[in-house]
Amino acid sequence: MSQNLETLSQALLEAATRAGADAADAIAVQGTSLSIDVREGQLEQAERSEGMDLGLRVFVGQRQANVSVSDSRPETMATMAERAVAMAREAPEDNYIGLAAPDQLATDWDIAAFELADPSAEPDPATLQADALAAETAAQAVNGVSQVQSATAGYSHTGVHIAASNGFSGGYERTSRATYCTAIAGTGDSMERDYDGDGRVFQSDLRAPADIGKSAGDRAVERLNARQPTTGSYPVLFDERISSSLIGHLLAAVNGSSVARGSSWLREKLGEQVLPAALSLVENPHRPRVSASRPFDGEGLATQKRNIVENGVLTGWTLDLVNARKLGMTSTANASRGVSSPPSPSTWNVSMTQGEKSREDLLRDMGTGLLVTSLIGSTINPNTGDYSRGAAGFWVENGELTYAVNECTIAGNLNDMLTGLIPANDARAHLSRVVPSLLVEGMTLAGN
Template identity: 65%
Template sequence: MTPTLDDLTQSLLQRAKDAGADAADVLAVTGSSLSIDVRNGVLEQAERSESTDIGLRVFVGQRVANVSSSDVRADSLAMMAERAVAMAREAPEDPYAGLADPAQLATNRAADWLQTYDPTPEPSPAELEQDARDAEGAALAVDGITQVSASSAGYGSQAIHLAATNGFSGGYQRTSRSVSCVAIAGTGTGMERDYDGDQRIFQSDLRSASDIGRTAADRTLERMNPRKPKTGAYPVLFDERISSSLIGHLLMAINGTAIARRSSWALDLLGKEVLPKGLNLTEDPHRVRVGGSRPFDAEGLATQARDIVKDGVLTGWTLDLATARQLGLSATGNASRGTTGGPSPSVSNVHMTQGDTDRAGLITQMGTGLVVTSMIGSTINPNTGDYSRGAAGFWVENGEIAYPVSGVTIAGNLIEMLKQITPANDARPWLSRVVPSLLVEGLTLAGE
């Protein structure tokens, strides 16, 4: 009889204590994934994986060690515990390490209400292959598309369980279903490509494969015969497809690890305006049918909604237990971890206040400038927020899209950029990061 994840974690905790650990926690993850790739109407690749991974963190005083394994046999677990304790005894002391106090632990550990798991049957390889074929076929049916470089469909299912010697034990399940397509137009140096894709928890929510293929094709054709704009300072509209990257830079800057190391451009911005007045940036790990939702974090603390930015003002950092102790603050329930290492702070679902104008309205408002739909490379100074990225998209003149653009570099400073943003109202509500298109004034463009 195969042991449950609860059985595995409790068994390993006991073995860690028997080996001499003062405290320990265990994360166990089991899952399967299936992916299908189609090319030129023929099955190109099919991959299936199934695994159970387990990660053990032990404490000997203030000394900590982490070990992981995919071998969950009883004798392997015993060796794993002994090895972890031996490693911990040789590790340097960490004054901020330690499990949560029992009073801090989440009391509601059920996850069914979050709907992170689709109970319908796993799709067959044939069903996934048909999705990939449909996406490719729809893209190739659009005049001007010369080939599809990738058309894929996939499914994954995962169960997660966390247990610790402080009395915590809880778990939940996740599923994901996806389709993606990359279309190519033109030949030689005139080739352009673009993509579309969708990933959902529930298979019934997934967009049709044909729609994904057609959208990938349309986006590709829009990019044909790009030019470079003149170098200068212009407004830039970050399309909804990539606008969350701007907010991602802010989330990285307020991460407790960066703050504790004093290596963040947001270090002095707590309680100050980081977004325009009236805008909120909220984390909500309890959104139904959203991939980042979870009832508790990787240290067993309850997750909860919080305003990261309220009316434009930064309200706090993103903290796990260790960074909270180091900064003399309270943990925010944001610990995240895999089986191969210990916890670190991480934001789950975020959504930003949307504006009153759609994307087309912001394009009209910007007059002359750049709409960015894809970005490559990244040079961002973590201490100053200086920002420079390669970009492609569309040039706007007199409030209308004039021609496609590529090979341009955008430069600015994140502190000033974020204070100037004007949001559209086009964010997709099912994403983990719900961020609309964002207009930023006065960025420097390096073109021709």
């Protein structure tokens, strides 16, 4: 697969040169995916897709254009390049665009060390169906579960190759194997729904389907007889399942694209405290068997470990080449590239410092408040950090879970919320965002 993609990406560059481009980069992506859904013990849906997509970005002076196609015939690539060059000639000039300098490029990497692709054979549909059925059966066996909304098992294999006229050429393959289950408990207006799932690079690392199904059923039953909490100001504990969303808001605010536009609530916070002094946020794109790992970014720069936040202090932005130039900085090798658009900044694997206490310890210490296990909708002001989201979970009284909660809203300001975080020690190490349960000591709850 990889050699074919390399040949195609080089052919795109040659077509761009013949069409009159001053410079160009190309990406070739080839993938296979298989998904099996079951319902009530029977196969409900089976989907398989195979395809190839090609993307080409051309430069004519300080003008650029991007085109994509799913046809790899030489005549199609030639037409694609000609249209891209014609589009670029009509585009506005941009002094910040351009490929990386040759001395910025990644030149040596050990792709095997990243373990991005499981070498074992693609699972057959019967194997995936058996996994989905096992998850569904386990969920149905939970007392109180009225039905299983969905049980799915899937697999994907993707190859990527990027090449550019500055001399860069590199590619890799990825695999993904996943099982998910959603269960419903109760009947009529009192029905509640919850889910569980697991996705891994290697099949051998995947949790047992029966474990996933039982967990989904247990979670759905626990949410029965939910009610609204009393409106007021309370501590809120974000469960590990959804706590990474809080850090996701921070990562969005340090994205160089937002900062360059002046639309980030952290735009004036570089070098200042944004998390408690004991906490750091570390990006490591070289972790093996993790979905967001990669040896180079979408512009051919070598990825590297970096501290986004160190001991509570924001150390830098997440940058690709264009936004680094706009801000007078250096790219952090965080360019993400698809076939249909130019590169843009994105974050790879991120890990947050864990605390010394368990989630149960934090529940005990918080006294009275809300454990949030599900978030609904989002109203986040990117300029001010004002935060408001629908939430569901469990009411905590005297440090113990007392009843399920739904139909409430939690609100605050991200700057205040993040600087006062208290982390637990329950983060799952295999995720691309390793974030434990997080306690925010004061938020506004709107209930009844």
